[in-house]
Amino acid sequence: MERVEYGSDAVTICARSRVAEATCRACGVRSGRVHSRYVRRLSDGVLGRRPVVIALTVRQFVCLDSQCTTRTFVEQVDGLSEPNRRRTTPLLAMLGAGGLGVGGRAGARLAAILGIKVDRTMLLRLVRALPEPATTPAPAVLGVDDFALRRVILS
Template sequence: MEETSSPLEAVLSPSIADVSVLSLDVSREAIRIDVCSTAAGAACPDCGSESTRVHSSYQRFPADVPNGGRLMILRLRVRRFFCPESSCARRPFAEQLPELTRRHSRWTERLLSTLAAVGLALAGRAGARLARAFGMPISRSAVLRLLDALPEPEVPVPRVVDVDEYATRKGRIYGTVLVDVETRRPVDLLPDRMAQHRRGC
C-alpha cells in the first residue's frame, strides 16, 4: 500500500500497488481499516479492455489475520466499471486487487496463505484447532479444501532410482515402489511386482 502518516498503518498494510488506507480505528477488541484502490481504472476480466468509467461501488469485508490478539476488520471499497468494448458480454465489471484479495473470496491473501501453511503443517482437524486458537476460525473441511486447491509442487526428475517392494496384504499381495535414492522420497507405486515393470524403470 502507499505510505501513510501512521507507522501502525504501514505495519498492518504491506506494500501493495494502487491501494490506499482511508482510515484506521484501533480498539481493545478490533482493528478496523478502510481501504480503497487508487488506480485510475481497471481491466475487464473477459476482454481485457481498460476502463475508467465508474458504474457504481460496493463494500467487501474480507477476513484478515488477527494482529496483537485483535480482530482485523477490513472494509474494502470496490468499484464497478463499464466495459468500453461494445462486443463484450460483460458490461459492468468489478475491479480486482489480486495482492490483497481474490474474486469471491471471504479471506485476504495474507489469511489464505497463513491458513494454508497451518494446514500443510498439521492437516485438517489439528490445523483447524490451532487456527481457531489464534483467532482464525475455520472448519476442518475448509482447511482440507484450501490444501486441495494448492498447486502441485514441482518435483525434479530423479537421477538415481531404487526399486523395492511393499505389501498391501503381508505375505499375499505385493507391489513395487520406486524411490529417489538422493532424496529418499517415493517416486511412484506400481500395483504389482511384475518383472516387466521393473525393466521399464
C-alpha cells in the same frame, strides 16, 4: 488506507483503491467508467487477539468493449483481494500452509488459538488448491545395498 477503527471485537481498516482505471478480466480492455461503488469486508489476520477486517471500498466499472459478455466488473487489489473471496490472499496463504503442515482438524484448532475462525474443511480445500510440487524424474538405475550390521531372521 483511509482510517483505522479499533472496536472491542475487531480492528477495522477502511481502505480504497486509488487507480483511475481497471482491466476487465473477461476481455482485457481497460475502463475508467465507474458504474457503482460498494464496500467489501475482507477478513485478515489478528492484531492483539482481535480479528482484523479490511473494509475495502471497490468500484464496479462498465466494460467498454461492446462484444464482451461481461457488462460490468469489479476492480481487484493485487496481492490483497480475489474475486468472490471473503479472506485476503495473505491470510489464505497462511491458512493453506497451516493446513498442509498439521492437517484439517489440528489446523482449525491452531487457527482458533491464533484468533482466526476457520473450519477444517476450508483448510483441506485450501490444501487441495495448492499447486502440485515439482517432481523429479525416476532414476534409470536403482542400486540395492546388501550390507547389514545385524541379521534378522524371519520365520
